[in-house]
Amino acid sequence: MADLQAIVDEIHDKLAPRLGEGKVADYIPQLAHVDPKKFGMAIVTVDGEIFKVGDADVPFSIQSISKVFTLTLALGKHGETTWNRVGREPSGSAFNSIVQLEHEEGKPRNPFINAGAIAVSDLVLAGHTPREAIGEIVRFVRYLADDDSIAIDPTVAKSEQATGYRNFALANFMRSFGKLDHPVEHVLGVYFHHCALAMTCTQLAKSGLFLAASGRNPLTGHTVVSKQRARRINALMLTCGHYDGSGDFAYRVGLPGKSGVGGGILAVAPGRASVAVWSPGLNHNGNSLLGSLALEMLTTRTGWSVFGH
Ligand code: GLU
Numbered sequence: 001m002a003d004l005q006a007i008v009d010e011i012h013d014k015l016a017p018r019l020g021e022g023k024v025a026d027y028i029p030q031l032a033h034v035d036p037k038k039f040g041m042a043i044v045t046v047d048g049e050i051f052k053v054g055d056a057d058v059p060f061s062i063q064s065i066s067k068v069f070t071l072t073l074a075l076g077k078h079g080e081t082t083w084n085r086v087g088r089e090p091s092g093s094a095f096n097s098i099v100q101l102e103h104e105e106g107k108p109r110n111p112f113i114n115a116g117a118i119a120v121s122d123l124v125l126a127g128h129t130p131r132e133a134i135g136e137i138v139r140f141v142r143y144l145a146d147d148d149s150i151a152i153d154p155t156v157a158k159s160e161q162a163t164g165y166r167n168f169a170l171a172n173f174m175r176s177f178g179k180l181d182h183p184v185e186h187v188l189g190v191y192f193h194h195c196a197l198a199m200t201c202t203q204l205a206k207s208g209l210f211l212a213a214s215g216r217n218p219l220t221g222h223t224v225v226s227k228q229r230a231r232r233i234n235a236l237m238l239t240c241g242h243y244d245g246s247g248d249f250a251y252r253v254g255l256p257g258k259s260g261v262g263g264g265i266l267a268v269a270p271g272r273a274s275v276a277v278w279s280p281g282l283n284h285n286g287n288s289l290l291g292s293l294a295l296e297m298l299t300t301r302t303g304w305s306v307f308g309h
Contacts, residue, residue: 002302008041008053011297015039015279015290022281022289025261030159031061034263034280041294042201045273046213052202059198060278061156063260066194067117068237069141069207074111074123075229082123085179086116090239090246094286096166098173106177110240112258115170121191122180130189137194144207146220150199157196164192195260204266204276211237211256211268234268238306245285252296254305259287267295269304 019037026032040055074082091109093100101108101115108116125133134152142150160167171184171191180187199207210217215230225233237256242249249257255275257267263280265288275298279290299305 004043004045004049004051004302007298007301008043008051010301011041011294012039012053014297015294018290019279020281022279022283024263024280025282025286027163028156028160028261029163030153030156031262034060036280038263039279039290039294040201041275041277042205043273043275043298044202044205044209044219046209046218046271048219050202050205055278056201058278059153059200059203060264060280061153061195061260061262062197062199062204062264063195063262064112064114064117065204065258065260065264065266066137066141066197067112067120068211068233068258068266069144070117070120070124070137070194071111071236072225072229072233073137073140074120075233076225077126078123082111082120085123086111086119088236088240092244094243096170098166098170101170101173106174106179108174110236112236112240113243114167115174118167118171118187118191119174119179121194122182122187125182125187125190130186133190134193137190138197141197141199141207143222144210144217144224145199145203146206146217147203150197150203152193152196153198154196156198157193160192160195161188164188167191201264201276201278204264205274208266208268208274208276212270212272212274214270231270234270234306237268242287243285245283245287248285249287249292253292254299254307255295256306257295259291261286263288263291265291265295269299270306272304
């Protein structure tokens with residue numbers, strides 16, 4: 001195998017002069033306080049080897065990356081009926097777009113745009129109070145990463161709760177179409193809290209490893225989902241994981257991935273490794289600018305791709 005430590009070190013060195021490029025998300029006030037020059041990357045292979053560089057052990061707000069974990073939970077709870085509530089097509093529009101939702105009568109295009117993830121939060125909430133649902137999500141992510149120190153940053157959750165006008169609009173809109181079962185405040189309480197999970201690149205790469213290893217976390221031996229479900233979640237990450245930048249990410253990186261406005265990206269190289277990268281500056285689609293570049297450099301060097309060797 002390629003010398004992965006040398007590769008991540010080289011990526012870090014090459015990007016060092018560019019740290020700070022891109023635009024840090026500031027529509028969630030608490031996210032604007034992050035140092036734009038942070039950069040971390042962690043690779044966890046299916047053999048359990050870990051390679052990391054830079055700020056790989058500094059926690060950051062995972063934001064929309066959490067949507068992969070809530071989707072996994074919702075599928076576990078509701079199986080294929082999940083798809084009655086949310087579609088599986090790329091949206092081709094911004095992460096928080098409302099226009100499409102009106103055309104499609106409150107059924108969001110996919111589980112990774114905000115409206116879709118809000119619908120998924122509603123599914124995770126079934127049979128629970130919001131507090132219980134949030135607890136279930138945190139326990140699930142701790143189980144995936146095998147790390148009980150993972151927690152939600154309450155200041156980020158509060159900050160978004162106070163300013164998430166657009167998400168309130170999306171949720172109210174869906175509720176008006178009868179597409180949410182629970183009160184909007186409860187559903188968004190769950191949504192804002194899972195987006196506010198704080199994790200390091202190392203924790204994130206570990207928690208995504210089941211997707212690289214046919215549904216089983218080789219570090220813990222736990223079977224998280226079936227092989228088929230792992231493949232399907234990867235397919236959604238590939239087609240929808242970067243909003244209207246998903247095509248570009250597939251073209252340049254060639255792996256399923258999910259980004260968050262905190263500047264993190266989780267990418268899955270099936271049969272090989274799970275990779276997390278963090279650089280807060282975003283490109284015009286709201287995806288980490290240098291994070292995408294780092295993953296492009298990694299897959300160029302290793303030849304990792306879901307499209308061929
Ligand atoms: N919590 C963020 C929002 O709803 C998530 C967006 C993202 O990470 O892309 O706006």
